[in-house]
Amino acid sequence: MSFSFQVLARDGQTWARRGRLQTPHGTVETPVFMPVGTQATVKATAPWELEELGAQIILSNTYHLYLRPGADLVAEAGGLHRFMAWPRPILTDSGGFQVFSLASLRQISEEGVSFRSHLDGSSHFLTPEKVMELEENLGADIAMAFDECLPYPVEYAEARAAMERTARWAARCRAAHRREDQAVFGIVQGATYAELRHESARRTVELDFPGYGIGGLSVGEPKEMMYEMLEETVPLLPEDRPRYLMGVGSPDALLEGVARGIDMFDCVLPTRIARNGTVFTRQGRIIVRDARYARDFSPLDEGCDCPACRHFTRAYIRHLLHTHEILGLRLTTLHNLRFLLRMMEEIRQHLEDGTFSAYCRGRI
């Protein structure tokens, strides 16, 4: 099969590693941040722009595509890569997170989950087998197993039951999956209970997946608790498989995650805050739609090489946001994505150069 992972270099002082993921649609240099294209589009961007920004792999959401336009339609279009004109690697999540956060009237049984669509209230029933079928229809390079996601905080008993069910569903996903040009990743759950994380990691690794997601974090718990859970989980995952921390994408958490041995990240944060007029800078976030930037003729972030910073001023972008112009959302989105993608480029370079720990010290 056309999927493999290789660790190229390790940082001595942290668990960080520099890796390379081979997929049917090309190579991904890790650690990597994956922009999120929920509905088969990374909001406000075109695929050629993502390439220019240095995106290597994007994530798309099975739940959303299942509801609209339907995974069968995407298959008929030749798969997600062709449908959205993104020829590089794609990862699809399993819909688990969305079923447990967006849908209503959820009823969970051992067989699967029934729920009502957040769009039109229509009834649906998803099982691990059905999710595998949907993800095979979408045809991403990496398909995540169907898991049960919990909010924070949650009682131990509930967390244990969900973790155990997730492990049983992972086995069913593994058994049901057919496409040889697609890798399935299992997902470690266990909420914020170290004991459950240990057990979840052991049970998921037993199933021998080509990669592992760490789910159920960044759902409201303090960041320190998330880092602690990573420290409990990562040592139990095999060295030769990629580790994917799901739903994490703030600059500080990316760095903390890499230092704890994470290879892959995704998050809607950069694109979502961009559409609210908030942009990353090396001096922290600024709300560029604020009146204070009305006559600020400097770029969003001095030294940034994104299209927004190369061509436009804060004053112009503020004007666009203030007047509800689409280009404003486009420019803040391009900037925030480039900010994170460039940060990951720097991290990879420091890992190659053996200077990662020094790079971290100034930042975390």
Next chain:
Amino acid sequence: MSFSFQVLARDGQTWARRGRLQTPHGTVETPVFMPVGTQATVKATAPWELEELGAQIILSNTYHLYLRPGADLVAEAGGLHRFMAWPRPILTDSGGFQVFSLASLRQISEEGVSFRSHLDGSSHFLTPEKVMELEENLGADIAMAFDECLPYPVEYAEARAAMERTARWAARCRAAHRREDQAVFGIVQGATYAELRHESARRTVELDFPGYGIGGLSVGEPKEMMYEMLEETVPLLPEDRPRYLMGVGSPDALLEGVARGIDMFDCVLPTRIARNGTVFTRQGRIIVRDARYARDFSPLDEGCDCPACRHFTRAYIRHLLHTHEILGLRLTTLHNLRFLLRMMEEIRQHLEDGTFSAYCRGRI
């Protein structure tokens, strides 16, 4: 001064001509369609995309920029070209049309117009001199004179009074204008009364502008009436000056306008209908957001070379529009602009080749 116009070729059978406009920011091959960038952005597009589509000159709206972000701020940014990162020619309208169509509580006197902003109800007073000052601050290559625009239908007496005031205001604009790197165009008014159009043309031409707008058309009158007014007006305009039919941009009206000796056009139509999910095709307009295109895996318009048609299917674009994704609006906008810009390229080629009349025959 760095502004000139040259007629390169004429069609024998119609009044169509192939021309070239020199401006401080470059050359414009005519007949030309100008995309509209109301608020210093052609909605949903970036300037480098407009260049790729073949846009040569864009229009921006003085009324909107006066209200937000203010012409003084644009001047402080280095002018409109720098503010919006469009290094090619720009034309600004005078705000006349917007004052008479968007603003409220208008009071017209010989001195000027007082009105309330459509945004916040704030009070404003514009005179020909003030408009010239605003347009000089914006710094476009071409600035339109301040005119009084009327709706359709309108009584003769009212049309006459507005036409006469427009002529007096044109003289005041001419006298007040200072920038040598900016050309002012006078505007012919007169509603749908041939006699008033004649008088307006004579009085405006007497002021010897480097170019002439034809205003007050495409405001609700039948198209045949608009074409008749062009036939009454164009012969009275000097052969060696560009003629600009304001606010016209449907494919059929562009061709009819060119055949009646028009060199320049602008209209929000292509970008506005694009955002409603309507696209031009060689077989007429289609509403691509309709359910009938859900599984149509062909491009918006077979043979089109725009980015939307080169990369994506109707089914994908329909999905984007249906799910309110920004990329959907971007793609339909790029397509519609390219459709008109390419049509103008064809028209120019046919005028050079002496085949324009034959080209028209199949179409109008």
